[in-house]
Amino acid sequence: MRARARVYRDAFTAACTEAGTQVDVYYAGKAFLSVAVARWMTQEGLRIDTASLGELTTALRAGVAPGDIGLHGNNKSDAEIDLALRSGIGRIVLDSLPEVARVAEAAAALGVRAPVMVRVTTGVHAGGHEYISTAHEDQKFGLSLAAPDGEDSPATAAVLAVLARPELELLGLHSHIGSQILDPAGFGVAARAVMTLRAEIARRTGVLVPELDLGGGFGVAYLPGDVPLDPERAAKEMVAALADAGRELDQPLPRLSIEPGRSIVGPAGVTLYTVGTVKPVRTDDGSVRTYVAVDGGMSDNIRPALYGADYHAEIVSRASDAAPTRCRVVGKHCESGDIVVHDVALPGDVAAGDLLAVAVTGAYGRSMASTYNLVPRPGVVAVSGGVATPIVRRESVEDLLALDLG
Numbered sequence: 001m002r003a004r005a006r007v008y009r010d011a012f013t014a015a016c017t018e019a020g021t022q023v024d025v026y027y028a029g030k031a032f033l034s035v036a037v038a039r040w041m042t043q044e045g046l047r048i049d050t051a052s053l054g055e056l057t058t059a060l061r062a063g064v065a066p067g068d069i070g071l072h073g074n075n076k077s078d079a080e081i082d083l084a085l086r087s088g089i090g091r092i093v094l095d096s097l098p099e100v101a102r103v104a105e106a107a108a109a110l111g112v113r114a115p116v117m118v119r120v121t122t123g124v125h126a127g128g129h130e131y132i133s134t135a136h137e138d139q140k141f142g143l144s145l146a147a148p149d150g151e152d153s154p155a156t157a158a159v160l161a162v163l164a165r166p167e168l169e170l171l172g173l174h175s176h177i178g179s180q181i182l183d184p185a186g187f188g189v190a191a192r193a194v195m196t197l198r199a200e201i202a203r204r205t206g207v208l209v210p211e212l213d214l215g216g217g218f219g220v221a222y223l224p225g226d227v228p229l230d231p232e233r234a235a236k237e238m239v240a241a242l243a244d245a246g247r248e249l250d251q252p253l254p255r256l257s258i259e260p261g262r263s264i265v266g267p268a269g270v271t272l273y274t275v276g277t278v279k280p281v282r283t284d285d286g287s288v289r290t291y292v293a294v295d296g297g298m299s300d301n302i303r304p305a306l307y308g309a310d311y312h313a314e315i316v317s318r319a320s321d322a323a324p325t326r327c328r329v330v331g332k333h334c335e336s337g338d339i340v341v342h343d344v345a346l347p348g349d350v351a352a353g354d355l356l357a358v359a360v361t362g363a364y365g366r367s368m369a370s371t372y373n374l375v376p377r378p379g380v381v382a383v384s385g386g387v388a389t390p391i392v393r394r395e396s397v398e399d400l401l402a403l404d405l406g
């Protein structure tokens with residue numbers, strides 16, 4: 001995970017330095033956050049992007065400098081805004097028009113000036129699944145750049161509203177176009193759209209917005225043979241699009257920030273399961289598929305059920321010469337959609353007690369975990385240089401019952 005953080009930091013720093021600007025890389029904690037993770041990321045020179053009271057509190061508990069933390073959310077609570085302002089975090093990303101006034105009033109009540117960005121939606125639709133592409137128009141995030149006839153776009157209106165409030169300091173404009181993006185072209189289109197808004201604001205108000213955040217979404221390889229997005233290429237294309245738009249619009253380059261989550265922690269994580277029941281099932285076409293049930297499932301990885309996501313699994317506790325057989329890895333929950341790996345070839349002698357590893361589960365696995373069927377959530381163990389260190393304790397049934405008021 002640390003190595004991947006360095007790769008992103010170095011690729012974007014190199015591209016920005018060459019173009020004559022600077023970049024901040026925010027690790028998107030929604031992918032997976034713990035106190036240890038927040039510390040590692042700051043040690044690698046990354047900042048932390050949070051999206052809830054829990055994530056913000058975790059980053060603060062880890063000792064991350066408040067100025068290096070950002071807060072997102074399409075429906076921020078009063079408690080989230082209050083903690084962000086009291087602790088002096090670096091930026092609150094505004095997601096709607098009502099939030100402009102809410103944050104301004106909260107800042108006035110505390111006697112502080114709130115550093116804010118405005119999240120805009122560019123109409124660029126990118127990413128792996130409809131549920132994870134976030135910048136098309138008909139969804140809940142951000143403020144649209146599309147202007148109805150003769151009117152300001154919601155994004156322009158929000159920026160003008162921010163500039164009219166002395167309690168708010170406009171740091172930048174934000175765009176996040178989706179997740180698990182494998183073609184960097186969408187970032188360039190979005191960069192140009194946001195640069196156009198920046199030019200409009202400069203023309204109308206004389207204010208040159210200092211920073212653009214182009215979000216996260218950098219895609220990873222989930223299966224053997226998948227080709228991940230290349231961070232160096234993404235950095236170069238993003239910066240080139242900003243520079244081209246800057247030349248056309250006669251604008252200096254802004255400072256850049258990005259918010260990768262999945263691409264930092266996804267491939268760094270492996271889920272270890274123990275095989276239980278193994279059941280050959282005759283399918284409709286007469287062939288046999290072996291259902292390999294493990295001691296977890298949709299409660300620790302909802303992605304196959306939610307997005308139809310594919311993963312790869314291998315038996316890691318022993319070597320086997322048995323001929324491979326067509327398997328489906330399933331969980332222990334009361335849903336037939338409780339699938340961990342739809343289709344994988346495992347040795348034909350796969351048996352109860354084998355340890356099965358599923359690769360690339362570091363992002364949006366444990367962080368989206370539930371306790372469905374009152375199955376306690378697994379622990380998280382960090383491994384480095386052959387040393388294993390638990391960083392999140394395994395939950396117990398007693399932990400779950402501790403919440404039960406009887």
Ligand SMILES: Cc1ncc(COP(=O)(O)O)c(C=O)c1O
Pocket residue numbers: 028031049072134176178179180215216217218259260261262263363
């Ligand atoms: C605003 C924002 N930033 C960053 C991310 C992180 O995305 P990813 O994990 O795909 O890099 C997300 C999630 O898609 C997001 O909504």
Ligand SMILES: N[C@@H](CCCC[NH3+])C(=O)O
Pocket residue numbers: 030132134179180303363364
């Ligand atoms: N949770 C999603 C991505 C959403 C990213 C957050 N905006 C996934 O597992 O792919």
